[in-house]
Amino acid sequence: MPLVPYDQASAWQRTTEWWQQAGLGAFEGGGVPNLITNSRAAGRAAAALLATRAPADGPVVVWEAGSGNGRWADQVFAALEQDAGDRGKALAKRLTIVITELSEGTIRETVGQPRIARRIAAGQLDIAVWDITSGQLPHLVSDGSDAPTPVAVFATYVACCIPPKQIRHTSAGWFQLHTLEDEAGEPGRGFLGTAQWEDADLDTLFDDGRHALVVKRTLERLNSGTLVYPWRFAAFMDHLRGYAPEAMLVVNDVGACDEHLMLSSKDRMPQHYEGSMAHSVDFPWFDEWAQVFGGSVLRTGNPLRQVQTAVVLPEHHPDANISAAFTRYVASDTSLDDLADFTEAAYAALQGREIRTATRFYERCHQLDPDNTEFVLNIGQLCMAQGHMDRAIVWMQRGKARDAHGEVDWDAHIAEVKRRQL
Numbered sequence: 247m248p249l250v251p252y253d254q255a256s257a258w259q260r261t262t263e264w265w266q267q268a269g270l271g272a273f274e275g276g277g278v279p280n281l282i283t284n285s286r287a288a289g290r291a292a293a294a295l296l297a298t299r300a301p302a303d304g305p306v307v308v309w310e311a312g313s314g315n316g317r318w319a320d321q322v323f324a325a326l327e328q329d330a331g332d333r334g335k336a337l338a339k340r341l342t343i344v345i346t347e348l349s350e351g352t353i354r355e356t357v358g359q360p361r362i363a364r365r366i367a368a369g370q371l372d373i374a375v376w377d378i379t380s381g382q383l384p385h386l387v388s389d390g391s392d393a394p395t396p397v398a399v400f401a402t403y404v405a406c407c408i409p410p411k412q413i414r415h416t417s418a419g420w421f422q423l424h425t426l427e428d429e430a431g432e433p434g435r436g437f438l439g440t441a442q443w444e445d446a447d448l449d450t451l452f453d454d455g456r457h458a459l460v461v462k463r464t465l466e467r468l469n470s471g472t473l474v475y476p477w478r479f480a481a482f483m484d485h486l487r488g489y490a491p492e493a494m495l496v497v498n499d500v501g502a503c504d505e506h507l508m509l510s511s512k513d514r515m516p517q518h519y520e521g522s523m524a525h526s527v528d529f530p531w532f533d534e535w536a537q538v539f540g541g542s543v544l545r546t547g548n549p550l551r552q553v554q555t556a557v558v559l560p561e562h563h564p565d566a567n568i569s570a571a572f573t574r575y576v577a578s579d580t581s582l583d584d585l586a587d588f589t590e591a592a593y594a595a596l597q598g599r600e601i602r603t604a605t606r607f608y609e610r611c612h613q614l615d616p617d618n619t620e621f622v623l624n625i626g627q628l629c630m631a632q633g634h635m636d637r638a639i640v641w642m643q644r645g646k647a648r649d650a651h652g653e654v655d656w657d658a659h660i661a662e663v664k665r666r667q668l
């Protein structure tokens with residue numbers, strides 16, 4: 247079997263095929279994590295960043311790359327319409343979000359969800375099938391035209407999915423990870439078991455020599471380190487500048503804001519989520535990318551965060567508005583971690599039969615993600631279990647009022663509370 251560079255291994259092709267066939271099923275039942283990134287809290291942060299880039303009047307277009315189940319775009323609208331005052335409501339009226347996906351099957355199923363269908367019918371959402379590594383513009387499914395120029399592009403948990411090169415720098419020189427090609431294997435399983443580091447010539451590693459410079463600058467200051475570099479994502483960032491020179495790119499991903507993953511002496515294994523593979527993102531390379539390709543970057547700096555963010559800007563100096571919004575609504579904001587932690591804490595409390603504690607944690611989850619019907623239903627049922635029947639009914643009615651898409655049979659739950667109340 248031949249040795250191939252890590253990013254060319256057929257396991258990545260199988261991952262792409264898996265995304266193509268998995269559809270929305272990938273995001274259900276916790277297969278591919280998406281609770282916090284598709285929450286209202288995530289929508290609020292995005293809305294705050296967007297507000298600093300939107301022109302004073304006229305249409306505002308945003309693209310979302312790799313939109314998955316499409317919930318994020320719905321949350322951005324909900325945040326603008328319900329949590330951001332009159333200015334938010336006014337911006338929502340001018341906004342179109344083009345949700346785009348690699349997977350045609352996923353986007354087809356996404357469109358079928360009531361909350362997405364409603365926004366498409368209202369002209370708030372548009373749809374495109376788009377491989378961000380293709381070097382092409384997204385074409386709208388509605389009429390085949392190019393998507394209109396965006397003021398902002400958001401990519402959440404997408405950089406981690408793009409096949410990276412793994413490059414190592416030591417006192418002995420530069421090396422690239424190769425793997426033994428294995429056509430028949432499971433997607434990605436045992437992938438690095440056959441890995442081999444081969445000498446690398448940075449000058450010929452990439453078609454575009456600027457990527458070599460990014461790699462060099464990121465790794466050279468470390469005595470020894472390994473960079474996972476999703477260079478096709480980095481190339482996409484450059485292509486985007488060609489279509490939309492003024493656009494802000496917001497990258498949210500799992501990864502490290504500092505160098506600790508690059509310094510680790512362990513091999514950089516991919517994570518497997520069902521049939522997909524992903525790599526933690528080494529965010530320091532974004533700083534070097536901006537130095538080499540131009541522009542500037544705002545980044546989160548707390549290594550303990552579940553989601554790190556890089557806001558990539560075409561201007562060399564971010565203005566005070568975007569810097570302040572980033573600090574307040576992203577870097578200093580703990581909402582996404584709170585949502586993850588409260589959900590876990592609620593579950594642990596339930597396991598320990600601490601029903602009151604579990605209820606309080608679900609109430610906090612609800613504040614961070616009010617359209618999540620599961621939280622409301624859990625709170626209602628836990629109130630009922632504790633004998634707080636009036637409170638249970640209030641929660642069930644709240645769920646019913648908010649559940650415009652009939653995800654839960656609230657009347658049946660309300661009837662159950664009333665029956666037990668007798």
Ligand SMILES: C[S@@+](CC[C@H](N)C(=O)[O-])C[C@H]1O[C@@H](n2cnc3c(N)ncnc32)[C@H](O)[C@@H]1O
Nearest residue numbers: 265280283312313314348376377378402403407
């Ligand atoms: C981990 S999921 C994230 C989905 C969503 N952004 C979220 O936060 O829930 C990664 C998504 O990226 C899409 N994807 C993978 N490779 C892509 C590519 N080359 N171009 C566009 N989308 C891609 C997958 O189909 C999948 O929906």
